[in-house]
Amino acid sequence: MGFGEFDSDANTPHTGPTSSAKIVVAGGFGSGKTTLVGAISEIDPLTTEAMMTEASVGHDDVTATPNKTTTTVAMDFGRISLDSDLVLYVFGTPGQHRFWFMWDDLAVGAIGAVVLVDTRRLADAFPSIDFFENRKLPYVVAINCFDRLLHHQIEDVRHALTISPSVPIMACDARERDSAKQVLISVVQHAIAHDTALRAG
Amino acid sequence: MDDGRLRGDGRLGDDSTGGWGERDRGREDWKSFRERVDREWRARHARGDTEEPVSGDAEEPVREPPNSLTDSNAGQQPGITAVPGYRDRLLGGPGSELFGGASGPLYDSAEFAAFSTARDGSPGPSSDELAAALPAQAASEPPVTEVETSGLVRPYFRTRGRTKPTYDLAIEALVSTSDQGRVLDRVRVPEHRSICDLCLDTRSVAEVAALLRLPLGVVRVLIGDVAGLGLVLVHTTSNTSSGDRPSIEFMERVLSGLRRI
Numbered sequence: 001m002g003f004g005e006f007d008s009d010a011n012t013p014h015t016g017p018t019s020s021a022k023i024v025v026a027g028g029f030g031s032g033k034t035t036l037v038g039a040i041s042e043i044d045p046l047t048t049e050a051m052m053t054e055a056s057v058g059h060d061d062v063t064a065t066p067n068k069t070t071t072t073v074a075m076d077f078g079r080i081s082l083d084s085d086l087v088l089y090v091f092g093t094p095g096q097h098r099f100w101f102m103w104d105d106l107a108v109g110a111i112g113a114v115v116l117v118d119t120r121r122l123a124d125a126f127p128s129i130d131f132f133e134n135r136k137l138p139y140v141v142a143i144n145c146f147d148r149l150l151h152h153q154i155e156d157v158r159h160a161l162t163i164s165p166s167v168p169i170m171a172c173d174a175r176e177r178d179s180a181k182q183v184l185i186s187v188v189q190h191a192i193a194h195d196t197a198l199r200a201g
Numbered sequence: 202m203d204d205g206r207l208r209g210d211g212r213l214g215d216d217s218t219g220g221w222g223e224r225d226r227g228r229e230d231w232k233s234f235r236e237r238v239d240r241e242w243r244a245r246h247a248r249g250d251t252e253e254p255v256s257g258d259a260e261e262p263v264r265e266p267p268n269s270l271t272d273s274n275a276g277q278q279p280g281i282t283a284v285p286g287y288r289d290r291l292l293g294g295p296g297s298e299l300f301g302g303a304s305g306p307l308y309d310s311a312e313f314a315a316f317s318t319a320r321d322g323s324p325g326p327s328s329d330e331l332a333a334a335l336p337a338q339a340a341s342e343p344p345v346t347e348v349e350t351s352g353l354v355r356p357y358f359r360t361r362g363r364t365k366p367t368y369d370l371a372i373e374a375l376v377s378t379s380d381q382g383r384v385l386d387r388v389r390v391p392e393h394r395s396i397c398d399l400c401l402d403t404r405s406v407a408e409v410a411a412l413l414r415l416p417l418g419v420v421r422v423l424i425g426d427v428a429g430l431g432l433v434l435v436h437t438t439s440n441t442s443s444g445d446r447p448s449i450e451f452m453e454r455v456l457s458g459l460r461r462i
Binding site for chain 2: 016017018019020021022046047048075077079080082083086087088089091102105106108109111181184185188189191192195196199
């Protein structure tokens, strides 16, 4: 790369992870993104911040908290060590609309995405679905069953969201680690199938 | 904004009585106060008046703003008093302890020399704004201590205004401190030191940003710098096949890893 010492394994005596993968978790406000990230992450989920600037005046009401100069970009993420040299990062997308620009950063190089859906607020999922469709990023839809009950037939949800039959839809409980794990597994499976199909044809 | 108000508090600080009580009594709309101070300062500046200001504004903006960064005498102006608690609030911004806190190391003067001289040479109208924007922090420090970084520095000041990293870093790219970076004494710039400190365990760019509580863009530039200095290793993902898609082999590894956990 001609820039510093990149990935020169020769002089790294310690053994840490050397490669990382990324999966994006999207969905409407309150659909359980943070919960899902927290359920599967081995660390407490972290959040990145951005400075509140003039651009945010009028958007963020800070009259009650005049000392607040940072606002959370609510991009929380968790970390899962998959192997001695492999780490998976799970990124929850920023909730606020003015942080859409961060979605590109999230999508680049990602294996795939999860769109979490709360069936009570189905329309909240559309922006995420549109984004991943446009980016041609493989995604699965996970219906978060808040009270452990699936209120709708999965195929009804597919029709309501008007997504193609090739996109997997599943029910999940974002609070449970195993359920979150199954969702991530199906993202990777779908991404592999998606890319294999692309390569073949 | 918050930092502006803190600076204003500092200037209002009365000579002998400590500023806070005074300020509460003589509270004044911030904007008009700011305008008044600017006006007075410009008037005095135009007259070439270098005497102690009559209004008791002990923490008058520094006459030579750029030097306050590198010149350790900048805080030793006559008539400066330590306002109780002021220093803590000034230096107590997010992540300040990661930059060495109140007893942290100096900015590398060589690093910032170019920055200072560049501004020294242009005493245009903008120098007023700069004086107001930056170094009031340095001027209001207690006399004995040396100049250091503060929690109120605007984020892109840490990158010297650069918003684009020299190298395109993915948010999940892994960073680990190199052998060179492990010798922390050699790392003079506080931000560089905190990054070297954090990355003793391999971490992603996003983790560094979250733990330093700095915006991602700033951290990208800073990590680009430390990588350029050879203090950290950035493990570039060689797992992509075509475009930005991970290779199928790599995804298979992730899949089997996920199944194992």
